[in-house]
Amino acid sequence: NQDGSISKLEFRVNIRKLVDPSGRGANFNMDEVDSLFSELDVDSGGSINTAELKEALKTLQQKTVDASAHVVVANERAAVWREKAALTRRIAALTKLTDAAVDQLELATDASKSLVKNSNDTKHSGVGKGSLNRKVV
DSSP states (O other), X not given: OOSSEEEHHHHHHHHHHHHOTTOSOOOOOHHHHHHHHHHHXXXXXXXXXXXXXXXXXXXXXXXXXHHHHXXXXXXXXXXXXXXXXXHHHHHHHHHHHHHHHHHHHHXXXXXXXXXXXXXXXXXXXXXXXXXXXXXXX
C-alpha cells in the first residue's frame, strides 16, 4: 500500500502472486509463507520495514553465495566419485579377463601334465622290455 512497510496480508498476497501468477491454485503452503514472514520481521512488529527487508535480502544473497559454493564442492566431489566408479568398472573388466586367462592357463597346464604322464606311462609300460633283456648272440 506504499506506506514503506509490508504487512503480513500484503506479504501473503504478493507471495501468492509470485508462486501462482495465473491464480489457478498452485501448490501453496501458507504456513511456510507465514514462517518466512516471521523470519523477515526481525522486530516482530507485524510488518516488514525497509531496513528489515534490506537486511533480509543481504542475508539471502549471502546464503545464495554459500549455497553456490556448496554446489561447486558437491559437483567436484561427484566428479571424483564418477572417476572412481569408472576406474572400478575398468578394474572389474580387467579382473574378469585375468580370471579367464588364469582358467585357460590352468586348463593348458592340466592338459600338458596329462600328456607328459601319458608319455611317461607309455615309456615305462613294459613295451619292448623283452628286447632289452635278450642276449645278443
